[in-house]
Amino acid sequence: MAIKILAEQEKAWIEKQLNEQFGIKKIPGKIAMIGKEKLFFFTGEFEDIKIRKLEQIAPVEKIGCYFAKIIGDNIKLTIEGTQRLKEQITTGVFEINEQQAEEWMKGRELNLKTELRGFVAIKHNADFLGCGKASENKITNFIPKSRRLKNREK
Amino acid sequence: MSAKKIQELKPLLAERMKKLLPDKNDFSSFLEILKKPTQNSIRVNKLKISSEELKFRLEKKGWTINQPFKNHPEIMIIENELSPGELGRSLEHLFGYYYVQEIASMLPVLTLKPKHHEAILDLCAAPGSKTTQIASEMKNTGTIIANDVNIGRISILAANLERCGVSDAIITRKQGFEFCRKLKEHGFSFDKVLLDAPCSGEGTLRSSPATYLMWNIKSIKNLSNIQKSLIKSAIELLKPNGELVYSTCTHAPEENEEVIDFALKKFENIKIESVKLPVKCREGVANWENKTYVSDVKKSCRIYPQDNNTEGFFLAKLRKVK
Numbered sequence: 001m002a003i004k005i006l007a008e009q010e011k012a013w014i015e016k017q018l019n020e021q022f023g024i025k026k027i028p029g030k031i032a033m034i035g036k037e038k039l040f041f042f043t044g045e046f047e048d049i050k051i052r053k054l055e056q057i058a059p060v061e062k063i064g065c066y067f068a069k070i071i072g073d074n075i076k077l078t079i080e081g082t083q084r085l086k087e088q089i090t091t092g093v094f095e096i097n098e099q100q101a102e103e104w105m106k107g108r109e110l111n112l113k114t115e116l117r118g119f120v121a122i123k124h125n126a127d128f129l130g131c132g133k134a135s136e137n138k139i140t141n142f143i144p145k146s147r148r149l150k151n152r153e154k
Numbered sequence: 155m156s157a158k159k160i161q162e163l164k165p166l167l168a169e170r171m172k173k174l175l176p177d178k179n180d181f182s183s184f185l186e187i188l189k190k191p192t193q194n195s196i197r198v199n200k201l202k203i204s205s206e207e208l209k210f211r212l213e214k215k216g217w218t219i220n221q222p223f224k225n226h227p228e229i230m231i232i233e234n235e236l237s238p239g240e241l242g243r244s245l246e247h248l249f250g251y252y253y254v255q256e257i258a259s260m261l262p263v264l265t266l267k268p269k270h271h272e273a274i275l276d277l278c279a280a281p282g283s284k285t286t287q288i289a290s291e292m293k294n295t296g297t298i299i300a301n302d303v304n305i306g307r308i309s310i311l312a313a314n315l316e317r318c319g320v321s322d323a324i325i326t327r328k329q330g331f332e333f334c335r336k337l338k339e340h341g342f343s344f345d346k347v348l349l350d351a352p353c354s355g356e357g358t359l360r361s362s363p364a365t366y367l368m369w370n371i372k373s374i375k376n377l378s379n380i381q382k383s384l385i386k387s388a389i390e391l392l393k394p395n396g397e398l399v400y401s402t403c404t405h406a407p408e409e410n411e412e413v414i415d416f417a418l419k420k421f422e423n424i425k426i427e428s429v430k431l432p433v434k435c436r437e438g439v440a441n442w443e444n445k446t447y448v449s450d451v452k453k454s455c456r457i458y459p460q461d462n463n464t465e466g467f468f469l470a471k472l473r474k475v476k
Contacts, residue, residue: 029321040321041321042321042322043322044296044297044321044323045271045296046273046297046324050342053340053341053342054299054326054342056340057326057328057333057336057337057340058301058327058336059327060324060325060326061312061326061327062312062315062323062324062325063323063324063325064321064322064323064324065315065316065319065320066316079249079250080250080317080319083202083249083250084319084321105245105248127249146313147248147317148248149243149245149248150243
């Protein structure tokens with residue numbers, strides 16, 4: 001699996017983009033990229049040279065925590081991305097109520113009108129629930145199957 | 155034949171357990187607790203939420219929370235009767251606010267005492283309960299190398315690390331002793347190593363009744379050899395004054411004290427240290443089936459299910475002194 005640790009300049013582009021979309025100013029630690037889209041926080045303290053050595057020794061399956069995906073010119077944050085950066089998220093936030101939060105965590109899109117467009121951070125009370133994509137009449141859901149709420153008995 | 159219906163130890167396992175628990179009442183207590191389900195225990199993921207906040211949220215759901223250890227408020231027992239899988243289905247679990255983990259399985263990391271900025275190797279890391287616990291203690295600083303050999307188990311490890319927001323770990327896939335050998339060749343060394351070794355699982359009879367069927371003496375002998383290879387190669391990666399915690403979820407001395415005895419005899423610069431834990435521990439056995447181990451193996455810690463209402467476990471802490 002090809003892992004790239006982004007250079008400061010590349011990291012700055014991600015931060016600039018996240019600033020425009022969500023008001024985020026700074027990403028902690030390094031950013032690793034797997035493939036061409038997936039971004040990972042890496043706060044580990046191994047230097048790049050050590051990570052390269054490690055790749056020679058054994059298959060490196062993953063590094064750090066998956067927090068965002070580049071989609072075209074935009075960035076979609078994962079649940080961990082929104083949770084980790086919640087203190088910095090000041091714009092592009094859509095707040096939902098308890099019933100909507102339950103629907104959202106079941107993986108369902110939210111059929112409602114919003115002024116927002118594009119990727120929005122979904123928030124319920126103090127919890128951030130990842131990103132959705134807002135269009136005129138709905139917010140599309142990206143909660144992965146493994147993180148979805150299964151139907152529960154009341 | 156359903157494993158769940160099997161509630162009797164195979165005769166040889168029963169005989170061996172009687173030798174380990176010679177007191178008749180003690181052995182009866184052991185058999186009795188095997189019939190009972192384990193407690194609903196969770197560990198707060200301190201990377202995402204405080205113990206107080208999670209307790210407040212869970213109590214709001216109507217759960218009764220018991221925090222049995224004053225110095226470890228992150229360890230919680232849910233006293234309510236829960237439906238199967240309910241712990242894993244809550245929103246708080248999906249958000250990564252807690253990890254469903256048996257209390258005995260939390261003890262190796264309490265023994266390892268990870269500190270900020272350390273380099274730690276978790277050699278047999280999947281499914282990730284202990285790796286997430288280490289990251290939580292290190293507050294995502296330092297570096298964890300979380301290794302396992304099986305790709306299926308690595309997927310579960312990766313999913314758990316992601317859910318818990320672990321960002322200081324690198325997941326590798328390699329056979330344990332081969333990985334250690336290569337790490338050594340390339341000049342890697344670690345402040346701490348956790349070797350939670352593959353084992354025969356005698357301590358998991360309460361939650362995994364399949365062990366009643368799968369248990370056999372031959373696999374114990376084989377596992378013992380694997381465990382010795384693993385501990386030998388893992389010790390060689392320790393920095394001076396580095397620590398290794400060896401743990402298994404089995405009672406078999408061949409997989410426990412015999413492995414520690416092997417390590418202490420093999421390496422002059424390795425010493426075993428006493429372990430202090432917030433649960434009842436019994437000392438390691440120094441004699442087993444015509445074998446006498448170095449007396450220091452008594453500093454190991456045996457956790458029996460009847461002592462603390464947990465699963466069974468074994469752990470020992472080794473230090474590289476020179």
